[in-house]
Amino acid sequence: MSTHITFNPDEMLQIVAPDGSCHESLDPDLDATALRRLYRGMLLTRTVDIRGMILQRQGRIGFYVPSTGEEASQVGSAFALGPSDWIVAAYREPGAAYLRGLSVESFFHQTAGSGKDLLKGRQMPSHFGAKSANFVPASSPVGTQIPIATGVAWAAKIRKDPMVTLVYFGDGSTSQGDFHTGLNFAGVYRVPIVFFCKNNQWAISCPFAKQTASGCVAVKALSYGFEGVRVDGNDILAVYVATKRAVDNARAGEGPTLIESFTYRVGPHSTSDDPRRYRDDAEVARWREKDPILRYRNYLERKGLWSAEDQESLQAELDQEVDDAIESALASPPPDMETLFTDVYEIPTWNLREQLEQAMQKVGQ
Ligand SMILES: Cc1ncc(C[n+]2csc(CCOP(=O)(O)OP(=O)(O)O)c2C)c(N)n1
Ligand SMILES: [Mg+2]
Structure with missing residues (x-):
């Protein structure tokens, strides 16, 4: 028997192909309202992103963290949670927060540091959170949120509270000691948690190949004694299905799962970064073609659930929502x-x- 355990990094769960065709036996059969809600969540996140970048370049906000290209990973995973579950996040998951009920207006009050910021101007811009959305404010020091989330989940287990904790982190965070601490403890105590790694293949200027010799992130779960799953992070249905299973297992007392959502950071790390200095434009162009929003729109169109008119009216509605949010945030005085x-x-x-x-x-x- 070979002692070498292998994990094929080329294999990952995919349900919807880029042309929108669907692997029928894996389709979660969500109803039309749910399917449209997923689309709205992604388009809202993209709409805010485009405006956020422009506002920073205009000097009207100080800093912004884009998540273009990573919408399916955020929205599909958050959609798998129940109302009393909690999210402990990094800074690149605003789409998950909107889906949980953080308003875009609140997001911009936070980013502008206005007096109406729920966090009272004490966090960096783009480091939102809201108790009402069960969303712990973003962690900037890389990976520190992971053991915190394990603690939250452990507390729930001790209290016999059926809530599940989902923690987001990036590929770069897997090199931190906190990653090991959080996953090891969760495995030993079988706490109800989902470790969700958004592998966008870059940690600022450090490419994934220099982050780990493991080949992929999901394989690391083996050493902690629980399941690792690799999913196409640009396929919202695959992300949803993988996360739902992990959440259900956690709630049933079966312990943690590590999900690796394989995606790509299309934009800069933040508005303070210029990725042209360290990565090839051609690579970015290739990933732009794998746009998760376009893929899902193709899927909805094939199902007869989306049309050009639907697109136009939703985009107009979201533009208005974002315009109003920005106007309100920029007009508000800072905290006392x-x-x-x-x-x-x-x-x-x-x-x-x-x-x-x-x-x-x-x-x-
Ligand atoms: C402990 C620590 N080291 C370095 C940094 C600077 N830093 C901020 S984000 C980041 C990269 C994180 O990459 P990843 O975990 O892949 O998340 P992503 O930004 O790609 O979403 C680094 C090095 C930091 N915030 N904290
Ligand atoms: Mg990354």
Whole structure:
């Protein structure tokens, strides 16, 4: 018997082919309302992305993190969750947050650092979150959200709460110690969690080939004693089916799953990055052709569930929603100066009170 365990990185779950044709026996048979909701979720995410990039280039917001090309991975996975489940995320999953109920208006209040920001201007732009959406604010230090999520899931298990935790992270995060800590602990204690790696093949300028010698991410689950699944991250139905199975298993007490959603970061890492300095335009062009939104639109059209008129009216509706959100966020004043000093101590310390006084004098309030 060979002692070498193999995992074919070329094999991954795909249900919808790029031309929209479907592997019938794998089709999850969602109803028309659900199928349209998935499409709306992806198109909303793309619409916000296009505007977010422009706003930053115009100098109207300071920073933006695009997720173009990764919409299916975000929306398909979040759609598999139940209402009381929780998401612990990185920063490139706004589509999952919108689907869970974070409004685009809230997103822009956060990104603009306005007084109406739910996080009171204390996070970097594009680092949203909302308690009402069961969405923990984004983690910027790479991978730190992974053991936190394992802890959330472990707490649920101890409390016998049937909620499942889904944690998003990137391929780059798999090189962090936190990845090992989070997955190892979750495997040992069989906690109800789904580890969702959006493998977009880049960690800023570091390509996937330099991230790991494993060939793929899913194979790493073997060493933690649970299942690893590789899925075409540009196929929203495949992402949904894989995540739903993992969520159901977690809820049934069968422990964690590691999902690798194989996709591509079409845009820059953030508005502070220029990927032309380290990657080939031809590679980007090849992946643009694999657009997850276009593929799913082909699928819906083949099913007779989408038309050019539907497209036009949905796009107009989303443009309006995004316009209104931006207008509201940019017109709102920043948080009050006092809020810089609140929420740390129940009774502020003497030095904080002194600093608040000095700050207020400085701004003439
Ligand atoms: C601990 C730590 N090291 C470095 C950084 C700088 N940094 C921010 S994002 C990032 C790359 C993350 O790549 P990946 O996990 O693949 O996620 P992606 O950005 O591709 O979605 C790096 C190195 C950081 N934020 N935290
Ligand atoms: Mg990455």
